Amino acid sequence: MVPFFYFSAIILWHLIINKKLMDIKILRCRICGEVFIGRQTPSNCPFCGVEQKYLVDGKVWKDENDVKLTDISSQNLIKALEIELSNTAFYKCVSETSSDSEISSMFKGLSKVEKEHADVFRKILKPKSDPEIDENCSDDSLASLNASKERETRATKFYTQALSDATEPRLKEVFAAIMKTEEDHLALDNEMIRKIQ
Numbered sequence: 001m002v003p004f005f006y007f008s009a010i011i012l013w014h015l016i017i018n019k020k021l022m023d024i025k026i027l028r029c030r031i032c033g034e035v036f037i038g039r040q041t042p043s044n045c046p047f048c049g050v051e052q053k054y055l056v057d058g059k060v061w062k063d064e065n066d067v068k069l070t071d072i073s074s075q076n077l078i079k080a081l082e083i084e085l086s087n088t089a090f091y092k093c094v095s096e097t098s099s100d101s102e103i104s105s106m107f108k109g110l111s112k113v114e115k116e117h118a119d120v121f122r123k124i125l126k127p128k129s130d131p132e133i134d135e136n137c138s139d140d141s142l143a144s145l146n147a148s149k150e151r152e153t154r155a156t157k158f159y160t161q162a163l164s165d166a167t168e169p170r171l172k173e174v175f176a177a178i179m180k181t182e183e184d185h186l187a188l189d190n191e192m193i194r195k196i197q
C-alpha cells in the first residue's frame with residue numbers, strides 16, 4: 001500500500017513540474033522592449049542579446065524610455081546611435097558578401113542585434129533623423145573578423161565612458177546591458193579567429 005501512494009505522489013509531482021515547464025511564456029525585454037513567446041526562457045534576449053535577467057513577464061513590463069537627458073548623455077547617445085548603425089551596416093554587408101556559410105550566418109545575427117541596439121538608443125534619444133552611413137566589406141573572413149573585433153572593442157570602450165558619464169538610472173542600465181553584449185561579440189570574434197587561423 002505504501003509503495004502505491006509513494007509512486008502516485010512521485011507521478012503527480014512530475015506532472016505538476018512538467019506542466020510548469022510546458023506553459024507558454026510571454027516575456028518582454030526591459031532593454032529593447034521586444035517580445036519572446038516560448039516554453040523555455042532563453043539565456044539572452046533573442047533580439048538585443050542582453051542577459052536573461054532583463055526578460056520579464058509581459059504583464060509587468062512597462063516603457064521606461066521617457067528619460068530627461070543631460071547634455072553629455074544626449075551627446076553620448078548620438079555617438080552610440082552612430083556606432084550601432086555603422087556596425088549594423090558593416091555586418092549586413094559581410095553577411096551578404098561572404099561565401100562562407102558560417103561567417104555569413106554569424107554576421108547576419110550580429111547585424112540584427114546591432115540594429116536592435118540602434119533602435120534602443122533611438123527610443124531614448126528620439127532624434128529627428130539618422131546619420132547617413134554606408135559601409136564596405138570584402139569576402140575575406142579573417143579581415144572581416146578582425147574588423148569586427150576592432151568595432152566591438154571601440155564600442156565597449158565607448159560604452160564604458162558613456163556609462164561613467166551617465167547620471168540617469170535608465171541610461172546606466174541600458175549602457176551596462178548593451179556593453180555586456182558587445183563583450184560577448186568580441187569573445188565570439190576571438191573564438192572564430194582562432195577557429196579559422
Ligand SMILES: [Fe+2]
Nearest residue numbers: 029032045048
Ligand atoms: Fe532585448
Ligand SMILES: [Fe+2]
Nearest residue numbers: 084114117182
Ligand atoms: Fe551593439
